[in-house]
Amino acid sequence: xxxxxxxxxxxxxxxxxxxxxxxxxxxxxxxxxxxxxxxxxxxxxxxxxxxxxxxxxxxxxxxxxxxxxxxxxxxxxxxxxxxxxxxxxxxxxxxxxxxxxxxxxxxxxxxxxxxxxxxxxxxxxxxxxxxxxxxxxxxxxxxxxxxxxxxxxxxxxxxxxxxxxxxxxxxxxxxxxxxxxxxxxxxxxxxxxxxxxxxxxxxxxxxxxxxxxxxxxxxxxxxxxxxxxxxxxxxxxxxxxxxxxxxxxxxxxxxxxxxxxxxxxxxxxxxxxxxxxxxxxxxxxxxxxxxxxxxxxxxxxxxxxxxxxxxxxxxxxxxxxxxxxxxxxxxxxxxxxxxxxxxxx
Amino acid sequence: xxxxxxxxxxxxxxxxxxxxxxxxxxxxxxxxxxxxxxxxxxxxxxxxxxxxxxxxxxxxxxxxxxxxxxxxxxxxxxxxxxxxxxxxxxxxxxxxxxxxxxxxxxxxxxxxxxxxxxxxxxxxxxxxxxxxxxxxxxxxxxxxxxxxxxxxxxxxxxxxxxxxxxxxxxxxxxxxxxxxxxxxxxxxxxxxxxxxxxxxxxxxxxxxxxxxxxxxxxxxxxxxxxxxxxxxxxxxxxxxxxxxxxxxxxxxxxxxxxxxxxxxxxxxxxxxxxxxxxxxxxxx
Amino acid sequence: xxxxxxxxxxxxxxxxxxxxxxxxxxxxxxxxxxxxxxxxxxxxxxxxxxxxxxxxxxxxxxxxxxxxxxxxxxxxxxxxxxxxxxxxxxxxxxxxxxxxxxxxxxxxxxxxxxxxxxxxxxxxxxxxxxxxxxxxxxxxxxxxxxxxxxxxxxxxxxxxxxxxxxxxxxxxxxxxxxxxxxxxxxxxxxxxxxxxxxxxxxxxxxxxxxxxxxxxxxxxxxxxxxxxxxxxxxxxxxxxxxxxxxxxxxxxxxxxxxxxxxxxxxxxxxxxxxxxxxxxxxxxxxxxxxxxxxxxxxxxxxxxxxxxxxxxxxxxxxxxxxxxxxxxxxxx
Numbered sequence: 001x002x003x004x005x006x007x008x009x010x011x012x013x014x015x016x017x018x019x020x021x022x023x024x025x026x027x028x029x030x031x032x033x034x035x036x037x038x039x040x041x042x043x044x045x046x047x048x049x050x051x052x053x054x055x056x057x058x059x060x061x062x063x064x065x066x067x068x069x070x071x072x073x074x075x076x077x078x079x080x081x082x083x084x085x086x087x088x089x090x091x092x093x094x095x096x097x098x099x100x101x102x103x104x105x106x107x108x109x110x111x112x113x114x115x116x117x118x119x120x121x122x123x124x125x126x127x128x129x130x131x132x133x134x135x136x137x138x139x140x141x142x143x144x145x146x147x148x149x150x151x152x153x154x155x156x157x158x159x160x161x162x163x164x165x166x167x168x169x170x171x172x173x174x175x176x177x178x179x180x181x182x183x184x185x186x187x188x189x190x191x192x193x194x195x196x197x198x199x200x201x202x203x204x205x206x207x208x209x210x211x212x213x214x215x216x217x218x219x220x221x222x223x224x225x226x227x228x229x230x231x232x233x234x235x236x237x238x239x240x241x242x243x244x245x246x247x248x249x250x251x252x253x254x255x256x257x258x259x260x261x262x263x264x265x266x267x268x269x270x271x272x273x274x275x276x277x278x279x280x281x282x283x284x285x286x287x288x289x290x291x292x293x294x295x296x297x298x299x300x301x302x303x304x305x306x307x308x309x310x311x312x313x314x315x316x317x318x319x320x321x322x323x324x325x326x327x328x329x330x331x332x333x334x335x336x337x338x339x340x341x342x343x344x345x
Numbered sequence: 346x347x348x349x350x351x352x353x354x355x356x357x358x359x360x361x362x363x364x365x366x367x368x369x370x371x372x373x374x375x376x377x378x379x380x381x382x383x384x385x386x387x388x389x390x391x392x393x394x395x396x397x398x399x400x401x402x403x404x405x406x407x408x409x410x411x412x413x414x415x416x417x418x419x420x421x422x423x424x425x426x427x428x429x430x431x432x433x434x435x436x437x438x439x440x441x442x443x444x445x446x447x448x449x450x451x452x453x454x455x456x457x458x459x460x461x462x463x464x465x466x467x468x469x470x471x472x473x474x475x476x477x478x479x480x481x482x483x484x485x486x487x488x489x490x491x492x493x494x495x496x497x498x499x500x501x502x503x504x505x506x507x508x509x510x511x512x513x514x515x516x517x518x519x520x521x522x523x524x525x526x527x528x529x530x531x532x533x534x535x536x537x538x539x540x541x542x543x544x545x546x547x548x549x550x551x552x553x554x555x556x557x558x559x560x561x562x563x564x565x566x567x568x569x570x571x572x573x574x575x576x577x578x579x580x581x582x583x584x585x586x587x588x589x590x591x592x593x594x595x596x597x598x599x600x601x602x603x604x605x606x607x608x609x610x611x612x613x614x615x616x617x618x619x620x621x622x623x624x625x626x627x628x629x
Numbered sequence: 630x631x632x633x634x635x636x637x638x639x640x641x642x643x644x645x646x647x648x649x650x651x652x653x654x655x656x657x658x659x660x661x662x663x664x665x666x667x668x669x670x671x672x673x674x675x676x677x678x679x680x681x682x683x684x685x686x687x688x689x690x691x692x693x694x695x696x697x698x699x700x701x702x703x704x705x706x707x708x709x710x711x712x713x714x715x716x717x718x719x720x721x722x723x724x725x726x727x728x729x730x731x732x733x734x735x736x737x738x739x740x741x742x743x744x745x746x747x748x749x750x751x752x753x754x755x756x757x758x759x760x761x762x763x764x765x766x767x768x769x770x771x772x773x774x775x776x777x778x779x780x781x782x783x784x785x786x787x788x789x790x791x792x793x794x795x796x797x798x799x800x801x802x803x804x805x806x807x808x809x810x811x812x813x814x815x816x817x818x819x820x821x822x823x824x825x826x827x828x829x830x831x832x833x834x835x836x837x838x839x840x841x842x843x844x845x846x847x848x849x850x851x852x853x854x855x856x857x858x859x860x861x862x863x864x865x866x867x868x869x870x871x872x873x874x875x876x877x878x879x880x881x882x883x884x885x886x887x888x889x890x891x892x893x894x895x896x897x898x899x900x901x902x903x904x905x906x907x908x909x910x911x912x913x914x915x916x917x918x919x920x921x922x923x924x925x926x927x928x929x930x931x932x933x934x935x936x937x938x939x940x941x942x943x944x945x946x947x948x949x950x951x952x953x954x955x956x957x958x959x960x961x
Contacts, residue, residue, distance in 0.1 A: 067816035080528055106530060114528045122521040126543040135539075139530035170355075175905045186529065205673040206843055207921075210887035210901035217898075232817060235846075239889035239899065262891060276821035278846025280888045282869045285849045292821035296786045 024055040024091075025226050026079075026194060031088035031098075033071070033078045033250075039301065046300050048074040050250040051088070053327070056194070061220060061227040063241035063258070065234060065273070069297050071250035072230045076196040079228075080114055081105060092194070110140040113187035117199035119179035123171035129182055130167035133157065136190045152189060160185045160215060177208035181215065188219065196228040201236055213239060234277040238262055246270045249300055249308040252327060253336055260332035266340040267333070269309050307337070315339050359623040366619020369612035376609060380428035389419035391426045392577035400595045411601050415591060423579050424602050430580040431609065434494060434564045435557040441499030443553050446506025447545065453507070454514025455537055465511065468504050476501055481572060489575050494567065498560050509552060510545055517544055547624035554617035558610040565606065581606040635804055635837070636662035636685070636722075640697035643680050643689055643861075652909045654680040656861040657697070659936060662805055662837050667828070669852030669869070670841045671884075675906055677861035678841045682807050686718050701805075720750045723798040727810040729790035733782040739793055740778030746801045765796040768833075769826060788819035792826065799830060805837045812847065824851050845884055849873060857881050860907050860917035863936055867943040877945040879924045882953045916948070924949040 033049040049071040056062050064072040077083045079090055079097060090097040092108070100108055116122035123132055133153045137144055144152070154164055160181040171179060180200065187195050200216065201209045217240060220227055231237050237244055237258075244261050246253040246269065254267040265271050272293040279285040295312045298304065304311050310320040319338050330340040337343065360366060384391070388408065395417030403412045411420040453464035480497050487493055517523060517540075526540050565582025567573045574580045579587075581602050588599030643655035655677040662668055672678040683689050685699055687706060699706040701717060709717070723746075726732040733742060743765060744758035753761070763774035769792040771777055782790055791811060798806055808827070812820035828851055831838050842848060848855055849869070856866040857880065865878035876882045886900035904921040907913060913920055919929040928948050936946040 067818065082524060082527060106532070109528065109530045112528075114525070116521050116525060118521060122525040124522040124526070124540055124544070126546075127539075135526065135531065136529040177905055183525075186525070205906070206845070206884055207673060207887060207902040208905065210889075210899040211903075213889070214899055214901055234817070235889040235891045238891055238895060259895075272818055274891060276817045277891050278820075278844060278850050279890060279892050280845040280849050280873075280885060281890070281892075282849045282873050284892050285846070292825055293818040294822070296788045296819055297816065 023057050025058045025060075025093070026056040026228075027089075027091040028055070028075075028079070029053045029089045029091075031075065031078060031090060032086040033074050033083060034086045035083075037301070044301055047303065048250050048300060049078065050303075052247070052250070052252050054245055054252070054255060056226055056228060058193075058226055059220075059224045060243065061229050061241045063237035063244040064228060064230045064247060065232065065237055065244055066247035067232060067297050069249065069300060070247040071300075072247050073198055074250075075247075076114065076198050076228060076230055080109075080112055080196060110136070110190045111193045113190070113192040113195045115180075115183050115187050115195060115197040115200045118203050119176055119183045120171055120174070122183055123179060125171050128168050128170055129157075129174075132171075132182065133167075133186055133189055136186060140190050156185045156189045159188070159219070161211075175208075176204050177211060180204060180208075180212050184212075184215065184219070188223070188225075191223075192225075194226045194228065196230070198230045199232070200229075202231065202233065209236070216240065234273060246273065249297060249303050251308055251336065252334075253309065254333050255327070256333035256335075264331060265333065266330045266335040266343050267309075267337050268313050268315050268339075268343055271343060272312075315342065356620075356623045360619055363619040363622060365615045366623075369615035369619070372608065373612045373616065376428060376605070376612075377432065380425040380432070383425045384422050384429075387419060387422045389422050391418060391423045391579065394418060400591065400598070402595070402597055412595075412597050414587070414598060415595075418577075420598065420601055424581070424584060424605055427579045427581040427584045427602055428605055428609070430491070430574055430578065431561045431564060431582065431606070434491075434498065434580065435561040435613075437495045438499040438502065438560045439553045439556045441495065442501075442503035442506055442556065443549055444503075445499075446503035447510050447542065447549055449503070450507040450510025450512075451514050451537055451541055451545065454511040455518060455541055457515075457518075461511070465508075468507055471501070472504055474501075480567065484572055489572070491574060491578075494564060494573065498563055502556055502560060506549065506552060506556070509548065513545055513548055514541055517541055547621075550624065551617050551621045554613055554620055558613040561606070561610060561613075581609075632664060634661040634663045635702055637700045638681075638685070638698070639700075641681070641684060641699060642694075642696045643677070643684050644694045644696075645690070645692060646694070647910060649910045651694075653861050653912060654693075654909060655684060658861075658863055660856060660863065660866070662839055664804070664837055665831070665835045666837050667831055667851055667853045668837070668839045669848035669855045670839065670858060671843065671845055671848050671855060672841075672858035673843055673906055675860075675909060676858040677909075678858045679809050680861075681858070682724070682809050682839065682841050685807060686722060686724060687714055688724075716750070719746045719798075719803070720801045721803050722805045722807065723801065723803040725791070725794045725798045725806065725808040725811045728814055729787070729794045730782065732794060733790060735782055737781075738778065739780050739782065739785070743778070743793065743797045743800060746797070750801060761800060762796075765800045766793075768799075768830070769793075769796045771796070787815055788822060791815060791819075791823055795823075795826065795830070799834065799836065802834060803836060805839065808838060808840045810842055811840070813842065813844070820847070827851060845888060857884070860912060861909060862917065862933075862946060863944070864918065864947070865943075865945045866936070871940075871943055875943075876953060877939050877943065878947050879922050879949065879953060880918050883921075883923075916946075923955055924953070 031049055031052045032047065035046040035048055036043045037046045052075060054062065064075060066072045074083065078085045081097065085098050088098060097108065130153055133156060134149050137149050137152055153167065157164065157166065162178065162181055174182065197216065201212055204212060213236060219225065229237060229240050241258050243255065243257050245255045246267065248269050254265060254270045256265065261270065262274065265274060275288065275290050276292055293312055298311060306322050307320040307325050310316040313320065323338070325336045325338050327334050327336045395413065398409065398413045398417040400415045401409060401413045403410060409419050411424065414420055414423060449464060453461045483493060483497050523540055526536060531539065564573055564580055565585060568580050568582030569586040573583050576583070584602035585599060585606060588602060591598045638658055638660040641655055641658045642653070645652040645654060658681060670678045670681065680689065684695055685706065689695060695707055701722065706714070706717065740759065740762050743762045747753045747758045747761060759778065762778055766774040766777055771789060771792050785793065812823045815823060824847065827838055830836065840852065852869050854868050855872045857864045857878065859880050865872065865876065865881045872881065873885065876885060883900065883902045887902060889899060902921050907917055915930045915933055919925050922929065926948060934946045934948045936944050939945050
């Protein structure tokens with residue numbers, strides 16, 4: 001399934017995690033991130049991300065979905081080298097992002113950018129917008145002259161729907177929607193290949209969300225960007241993404257094409273998420289009434305044995321306690337569930 | 346810092362709306378102007394005794410508006426010199442402590458880890474040095490020198506600033522815009538200079554403004570103990586100390602320098618409060 | 630429409646003086662809450678929905694200026710003194726807040742907090758209060774009541790805390806429960822649990838629920854009737870199915886169209902509302918939504934349309950008379 005040798009070696013046991021790894025812009029294998037946290041009188045190891053593998057093709061938008069504590073933001077931060085990783089490989093253009101350091105890491109940063117959840121908090125309150133947008137250019141394209149840099153900043157400002165009059169203002173003078181446009185402009189200005197969007201919509205008001213959703217989608221198409229789209233909102237993931245990866249307690253539950261996932265998901269957790277997502281239509285919302293999933297996501301410090309979802313799973317059997325389900329191909333999904341064949345209609 | 350112009354303009358605009366802070370600023374400016382100009386314009390100096398005019402009360406004749414001291418020297422000129430010295434000690438010592446404190450605290454906070462632990466333990470050790478004996482030892486070793494007073498006070502009061510700045514840096518480091526700058530490729534010294542320090546300036550200015558009166562008071566305390574400036578030069582502290590001994594017979598010798606000392610300290614405190622509000626970037 | 634509604638709000642305005650002129654948080658709101666109904670109030674941040682809720686219990690900030698009338702049965706809440714008000718608060722009308730972690734006292738045991746209302750208003754013995762507390766925890770599906778009663782808020786998960794808040798709000802069997810974004814801070818699966826708990830409790834106790842949220846999806850799941858707020862005013866108010874099937878206000882239509890759905894074909898483009906909500910300290914003359922409205926007429930910029938009954942039970946504040954639907958055809 002995978003042509004590159006080292007990748008195949010890493011895939012041992014589990015099925016390949018997505019599209020053909022040869023076309024992939026980013027190939028992540030067995031990524032694990034641990035945090036040391038204070039617990040009782042000592043420390044405990046918190047497994048935030050546990051052996052996660054996936055591929056991201058050029059020009060593709062991959063959604064990372066999960067509830068709080070599922071590790072979705074940690075994956076993003078690990079790939080951007082903002083938090084240290086415990087193990088794993090993340091091949092980007094054939095180089096392992098996780099092994100880079102010094103000048104090579106710095107050189108790689110320009111190809112990987114991040115759009116933040118809280119747009120206002122991600123803008124330095126003491127800098128005006130022109131300087132904030134100029135900063136990545138200053139770092140990565142120091143040869144640009146001042147007028148050239150200004151032109152790039154201005155072009156980018158216009159591309160996200162703001163004007164030159166905004167460049168001298170400060171973050172607190174902007175509404176959430178405008179600030180997110182600035183965040184997007186900053187991420188795009190050095191023309192990166194991969195952009196991680198960490199809940200880019202969740203801090204925005206309803207009437208602004210659709211503006212930003214559309215903007216991101218337009219830019220993604222026009223610039224052929226590859227996006228890693230992190231969100232807890234299934235509906236916006238469905239609108240924005242080509243494929244979706246569902247996470248629970250730091251583990252991959254299911255990976256599938258967006259349409260396939262919403263039509264016939266194969267994991268009981270995915271099914272519960274879809275059923276819990278509110279539908280803005282009283283007729284449809286009330287027609288599908290099913291009992292909601294019970295309980296809450298456990299602390300990653302005390303992850304259940306076997307399948308991490310089994311404590312809340314309505315289909316859990318004895319085997320789920322003993323055996324960690326591996327990611328395997330069932331129908332159109334890569335799914336980690338012993339009873340995947342029985343899910344889905 | 347070309348990028349901060351707009352910010353400072355806005356802070357100034359907000360400061361203008363605060364009456365007490367503005368009044369304090371204006372009064373301070375007037376006092377500074379007076380203590381620079383008056384000694385130049387006055388026919389009297391601060392050191393030549395006039396034995397025919399000992400301890401006179403305020404009088405217009407002869408131009409001794411605030412009277413004279415027990416050695417017949419013009420009190421106004423001496424008080425103005427006292428203001429000069431006290432303000433100079435306050436400003437210079439605060440500047441020294443701000444420079445050392447910000448550099449030390451921001452580095453410790455941003456670098457973190459064992460560097461941080463080492464740097465902050467050094468601060469803790471210096472904290473435990475008893476200050477007054479330390480100054481006395483310095484005085485004994487090097488003689489009473491104005492510059493030594495600047496240095497001694499500055500060298501001790503930077504500890505507070507370093508701690509405050511380190512704490513603030515630690516919380517800044519958690520902020521998303523710092524992470525955003527890292528993603529934008531900003532590193533090391535550039536990060537501290539472009540993102541950390543500008544965001545510390547507010548708190549540092551506030552703290553420095555509030556540190557100045559503390560330093561002035563401390564100098565006054567040293568002078569009161571006789572460890573301050575060497576006569577015939579005077580600071581507000583030494584003038585108050587001299588005044589107390591004449592308090593019963595010639596109260597003006599105590600009242601005049603005490604009023605100036607109180608005014609200066611009040612003004613700096615109000616200005617500090619005003620700056621705190623003005624430098625808060627959130628418009629309320 | 631037989632019995633008079635227990636809560637009648639007429640011409641309610643909430644304003645705050647500020648350096649930049651008065652902030653009009655709530656403007657001329659008329660709203661009834663009928664016995665046992667599930668009323669949804671939907672609006673974006675700054676629409677005044679939370680301010681409206683706080684004003685009902687007179688919990689607005691001390692410098693707020695309240696005008697108009699809020700009648701609960703025979704009492705005018707805006708005229709009540711503190712003592713009489715406390716007889717209503719938590720007892721006849723109670724409230725659940727968005728963030729249970731900040732609404733619960735971290736230093737008091739759950740049991741003490743749940744039963745406080747009983748001990749204040751009902752003069753109930755300690756043992757009786759304890760029994761009712763455990764019963765209440767059971768009714769919000771928190772098992773091991775006696776143990777939970779002795780725990781502190783930080784020992785519970787987010788969903789549990791919100792259940793505790795709901796148990797607290799319902800223990801005195803109030804006639805009306807006000808809920809301010811009670812599920813917004815929670816995960817989707819937990820939100821679904823809380824919403825179904827609200828419905829279950831309403832069916833069992835007959836308490837009327839007023840749920841404030843920014844999420845039309847949440848409203849669609851649970852409410853009987855909806856009021857849509859924008860810039861401090863109610864723009865449209867209608868029974869749930871009527872509102873979703875035949876929105877009569879352009880803002881409602883736009884909100885509805887701009888939300889992506891998981892159950893409909895994927896659009897290539899979402900309908901969106903241009904611009905941003907107005908500043909509450911500098912509202913435009915005329916209709917506050919006019920600057921963003923695609924049906925705008927000259928009159929909209931000068932005269933603020935009154936809330937009128939366009940069809941039985943369906944109120945709207947808009948000058949536009951004809952059918953809507955322009956947005957849908959534009960998006961297609």
